[in-house]
Amino acid sequence: MTGSHLLHQLHLILDSDPFIDEVGFVHPSQFAAISDSSISMKSDDATDMAFWSRDHKLGISTDVLHTLYTDAKHAFMSSLDQYRKLIDLHATNLGLDGDNISNYSSSLATVEGELMKHSRVLLLLSCDFGTAWNCRKEVVVKKHETNLYLDELRFSCLVLSYAPKSDRAWSHRRWVIKMIASKCTVLQDVLKNESELAKKIAEKSKMNYRAWNHRCWLVSYMPANQVIDELVKYRDWAGLHVADNSCFHYRTRLMTRTLEESWRKQDSKNSPEHTAEVYELWKEELAWCEILIKRYIGRESLWLYRRFLSLCWIKHFAARMGGTHIDVFMDNELQLFRSCTTIPDNVFEDYQSQAMFAATYMMWLIKQMDEARGVEAGEKVGEELEVVLNKVCPHKAFLWDLARTKNGTLVGE
CATH class of the missing domain: 1.25.40 (Serine Threonine Protein Phosphatase 5, Tetratricopeptide repeat)
Incomplete structure (x- = not known):
């Protein structure tokens, strides 16, 4: 078969089923097994061994890819050259009026159609x-x-x-x-x-x-309601793909968008209600993240996501909601730290990684708090934190001294 014949047959298949939603490249040996169910051009056995189409799926034999691509590229470049010439002709405005304009429009429409057809095949191949x-x-x-x-x-x-x-x-x-x-x-x-x-x-x-x-x-x-829908709708899906950091990066983008909407509505009459709604959303997300951290041991993506949630909560809600809420938040994070730094004798779970992530998270969190609360939290958890660091990652133990230091003085002294 010539390349032009293959190209013509592929155009016919694509035109006959505009709802094809999947294309794949099939080894010639596989066509024998599926030939009985093929709805390709039955009058040409060679074509039957080049294309397969059924249930809106398209298979192309790897044997014909080079020939088909070469001819598709040639046809596309030829159509593109004609298209450019017609565009240049219109730009120079060489006496196009009456019948000439009609002929030009007809020719342009034809060339555009050819260009779209050939580019379609070319892009399916490359x-x-x-x-x-x-x-x-x-x-x-x-x-x-x-x-x-x-x-x-x-x-x-x-x-x-x-x-x-x-x-x-x-x-x-x-x-x-x-x-x-x-x-x-x-x-x-x-x-x-x-x-x-x-x-x-x-x-x-x-x-x-x-x-x-x-x-x-x-x-x-996305409008604000769709952002919320995305967060709720795909929460279970994210909970089943905790190793995929991109999944939580997407949730980070959604959560950031809710904050942007909150800032945008600060001057409106509905601002207090909207802020309270976003605050509740953040609490739910923090609680859900904590469940996942305890369920899936040693997943760094979950701890990174919690850092984002905690940082935004401290910056945008802590001052507004008052000191009591900050104390409750810190107590909860301390409990989470303690629950994740227990290392049982279990070879099937990466508890050491969990303890390391919990310890480094707690060091980071103390650093984000204001000086008074940072000192208080450091006093509560300092000895435990130092023990955990020396046990699971001694090479990072020095970080605790750095975290406790502000302006060259140890916090708490």
Whole structure:
């Protein structure tokens, strides 16, 4: 089969099923096992061994990738050259009027269609072909139709099905969302779908920083009620993925957004009620984080997340809520420290790491408090802290002396 024939057949398959949501590359030996269920072009046995499509899934034989890519790239560059010439012709305005304008518009629409078709195939074969992504942007932005933007979201989702860490595909989605940001009725649904998509891809592709980074970026477009919904809806999911620091970085971004909303409404009449709501949200998150720390031993991501929660609580709620609340908070953190520094004779759990994280967290927390409370907390827990540090991480024991020192004087002296 020639490359042009393969390209034509792939265009037919993609056009016949616009809802294809997953693409994969299949070794030729696997086509024999799935040929009976294939709905490819049955009149051509060679085509049957090149493409497979069923239930909105598309398989492409690895045998034809080089030939198909070469021809797809050639067809794309040829269409791009025609497109540039037509654009230049319009820019020079060489007597285009009447029938000439009609012919020009017709020719431009045809070339744009070819450009979108060939770029579609090219990007399915090479997801980081930047010129193809940029051409799609150029064509779509001129029409500025919501349906075309939604089509771009569907197409980039198809690319992500086989390349979940493609920077170009994620960047293209962000561009699309920016374009439709003014259409509020569409945007909110898009944001919900985007968050769900990023979650699914993060589940399939472990440690996918790009997916989580995209999800964090979405937060700036979310309304306040959706931010709260995200925190509540995915709390259980986060509790099952405590080793994934990106998951808690996302929650950090959501929690920060709630503070931003609180600051924005400080001058409004609803400010006191809103502040109380955010305060309760922070208490719930701290309590939930404590449960996870005690349940999953030695997980650094949980301790880092608790540092963020504690620091924001000290800076934004402690002064406002009064000294009693600060004392209750510190007593609770001391109890958490003591409960996590017990090291039983158990080889199946990393209790030493848990004790080290608890000790370094407590040193950090004392440093964040004002001088009076820092001295008080240091006196309460100083000896215990020093014992734990010498036992689990003697190389870090000197940090306690540094934490107790302010302006060259030991706290408490």
